[in-house]
Structures are given as C-alpha cells and as structure tokens.
Amino acid sequence: MENNSKREHELEKTLNSLDDLQRVPGNPWLYTRLQERRKQAAQPRGFWKVPALQGLAFASLLLVNVFTVISGLKATNTHQDKLVQTVSEQFGLESSIQNVDLFNIPNAQ
Amino acid sequence: MSDEKQFIQSLKKGEAAAFQRLVEESQERVLNTCLGFVPNLQDAEDLTQEVFLEAFRSAQGFREESSVQTWLYRIAINKSLELLRHRKRKKRWAFLTSLDAVKDADGSQHFQHPGVLLENEERAELFFNHLARLPENQRTAFVLHKVEGLSHREIGEVMQRNVSAVESLIHRxxxxxxxxxxxxxxxxxI
Known part of the structure; x- marks a missing residue:
C-alpha cells in the first residue's frame, strides 16, 4: 500500500518534470557558422566526389579485374595445353591428356 | 505589401539580410524544438544548422500557404525525426560493426538538455526515454505542446491536422x- 502511493508520487513527479523546462538560448555564432557552411557547399567539388562517378569508377575497376582474371585463366589453360602437347610429342605419347592411360602403356614393366 | 510578405519575398530572392533575420529571430525556437526530440545540446545544435541550411535551399519553393514559422517547425520536426530514424537503423545493424557503434547509436545514453533543472535531470532523462517510445505523430504533437507551448490550433497547422485530431494525439x-x-x-x- 505504502509502496503503491510512493510509486504514484514518483510517477506524478516524473510526469511533471518538464513543467519547469527552461528555454535554451540560441548560439550567437550560428549565422557565421551557417555562412561558412554555405560557402563550403558553394565551392565546386572534385569530380571524384560525385557519387555517380564514384559508382562508375568502381564498376570499371571491377570489370577490369574480372577481365584480367578470366584472360589469365585462359592464358594458363592455353599454356598448359601447349606444354602437354610438346611433352607428348617429344615422348611420342597421345597429344591429349584425356587419352593418356597410365595402366595400358605397352612394354611397361 | 506587409512586412511578413516583404520578408518572404526577400527570403525567396536569397537575400543575405533576410536569412540573417530568419536565423536570429527563429534559432531559439528551432533549437528548443530539436531538443524536444533529441535531448542533447550538441545534436540539437547540429540539427539547427541543418534546419537553416535546408531552409536556405528550399526557400525559393516556399508556397506561402503557411507562415514562415510553421514552415520552419516542419523542417525542424522532419530533420529531428530523420536523425532518430537513422539512429534506429544504425542501432539495428550495429551488431555487424562493433560494440562502440552500439553505444553511439543509443542516443539515450547522452542526455544533456541544458533547459532541465539539475535536481530534475534524472527524472527528465527517464521521461525523455519513455517519450522516445511513442509513435512519431503522438510524440510530435506532445513536444510541440509541452516543450514549445503551441496551442492545439498552431500544432494542427504544423502537422496539417484538425484541432480534434491534435487533441486526440496529445491525449493518447x-x-x-x-x-x-x-x-x-x-x-x-520496490
């Protein structure tokens, strides 16, 4: 019972805590700051700061990377094929690695 | 032409003297409104700057359907609610970044309202924490009524609602x- 009335009392005090809220005065330098920010905003920004161009640059970079990786993989495959061909020609083996059968080499002992 | 109309025309033309007058006459009102939503002086001062910059940018499009003060109140409310929504989103995703971000995203940790008396600070902080849980329209009506002391009719103009709707929002x-x-x-x- 006593707790209830204490809670009620605290609740009322909290609900009324903004009754004597004071007005907060403005900043006397606000206009000067705003002038400064407007000046900064009016200055032409570098082209690299334009979001659309940033996106374009990122996409181009990504594209160049993908192209480089794909052509690198292709070059590696061609190089490997050539190597296999050269080795198989020199040793008189079949030219394709798919046809190499290690367990059916004639005269192998 | 009345003084208010002339003032609006000067604002629309982008005259520096008109903007200076707008800032000097309204900054206290804007700052205190922002403090009603974001009870932290630094945040409210930053918001006040954003409000006036937005006013500078959009003055040309001001349609004169309301007073300049009503227009400024709308900008202040929108900017404050935008900041709070941004913080909520940031808090929601903060677990992906770091513990510091969680701390920063919670505005309630940095209660600093210079208009609150020292002996009332704890209670006022508790009050603002619970005020932050209200739906945006109830919160807006309540802040304009309690903090700014606007009449129901004035709140209705700012929120573009009729007086009975405003009364209902404040009551709820x-x-x-x-x-x-x-x-x-x-x-x-206990």
Missing part, C-alpha cells in the same frame, strides 16, 4: 506515457 500520448512510466516504476521501484 499522455495516456501512453503514464502507462509506460507506471510499468517502469512497478519493475524498478
């Missing part, structure tokens, strides 16, 4: 605040 806000605080006291005050 008070009821919800009372219930929310009552539950808090039941859980925390």
């Amino acid at each position: 806000a008070k009821k919800q605040l009372r219930e929310s605080l009552k539950t808090w006291y039941e859980q925390n005050l």
Whole structure:
C-alpha cells in the first residue's frame, strides 16, 4: 500500500518534470557558422566526389579485374595445353591428356 | 505589401539580410524544438544548422500557404525525426560493426538538455526515454505542446491536422506515457 502511493508520487513527479523546462538560448555564432557552411557547399567539388562517378569508377575497376582474371585463366589453360602437347610429342605419347592411360602403356614393366 | 510578405519575398530572392533575420529571430525556437526530440545540446545544435541550411535551399519553393514559422517547425520536426530514424537503423545493424557503434547509436545514453533543472535531470532523462517510445505523430504533437507551448490550433497547422485530431494525439500520448512510466516504476521501484 505504502509502496503503491510512493510509486504514484514518483510517477506524478516524473510526469511533471518538464513543467519547469527552461528555454535554451540560441548560439550567437550560428549565422557565421551557417555562412561558412554555405560557402563550403558553394565551392565546386572534385569530380571524384560525385557519387555517380564514384559508382562508375568502381564498376570499371571491377570489370577490369574480372577481365584480367578470366584472360589469365585462359592464358594458363592455353599454356598448359601447349606444354602437354610438346611433352607428348617429344615422348611420342597421345597429344591429349584425356587419352593418356597410365595402366595400358605397352612394354611397361 | 506587409512586412511578413516583404520578408518572404526577400527570403525567396536569397537575400543575405533576410536569412540573417530568419536565423536570429527563429534559432531559439528551432533549437528548443530539436531538443524536444533529441535531448542533447550538441545534436540539437547540429540539427539547427541543418534546419537553416535546408531552409536556405528550399526557400525559393516556399508556397506561402503557411507562415514562415510553421514552415520552419516542419523542417525542424522532419530533420529531428530523420536523425532518430537513422539512429534506429544504425542501432539495428550495429551488431555487424562493433560494440562502440552500439553505444553511439543509443542516443539515450547522452542526455544533456541544458533547459532541465539539475535536481530534475534524472527524472527528465527517464521521461525523455519513455517519450522516445511513442509513435512519431503522438510524440510530435506532445513536444510541440509541452516543450514549445503551441496551442492545439498552431500544432494542427504544423502537422496539417484538425484541432480534434491534435487533441486526440496529445491525449493518447499522455495516456501512453503514464502507462509506460507506471510499468517502469512497478519493475524498478520496490
């Protein structure tokens, strides 16, 4: 019972805590700051700061990377094929690695 | 031409003297409104700057359907609510970044309202924490009424609602605040 009335009392005090809220005065330098920010905003920004161009640059970079990786993989495959061909020609083996059968080499002992 | 009309025309033309007058006459009102939503002086001052910069940018498009003060109140409310929404989103995703981000995203940790008397600070902080849980429209009506002391008709102009809708919003806000605080006291005050 006593707790209830204490809670009620605290609740009322909290609900009324903004009754004597004071007005907060403005900043006397606000206009000067705003002038400064407007000046900064009016200055032409570098082209690299334009979001659309940033996106374009990122996409181009990504594209160049993908192209480089794909052509690198292709070059590696061609190089490997050539190597296999050269080795198989020199040793008189079949030219394709798919046809190499290690367990059916004639005269192998 | 009346002084107000002339003032609006000067604002629309982008005259520096008109903007200076706007800032000097309205900054206290804007700052205190922002403090009603974001009870932290630094945040409210930053918001006040954003409000006036937005006013500078959009002055040309001001349609004169309301007073300049009503227009400024709308900008201040929108900017404050935008900041709060941004913080909420940031808090929601903060677990992906770091513990510091969680701390920063929670505005309630940095209560600093210079208009609150020192002996009332703890209670006011609790009050603002519960005020932050109200729906945006109830919160807006309540802040304009309690903090800015606007009449129901003036709040209606700012929120573009009729007087009875404003009364209902304030009534519901008070009821919800009372219930929310009552539950808090039941859980925390033995």
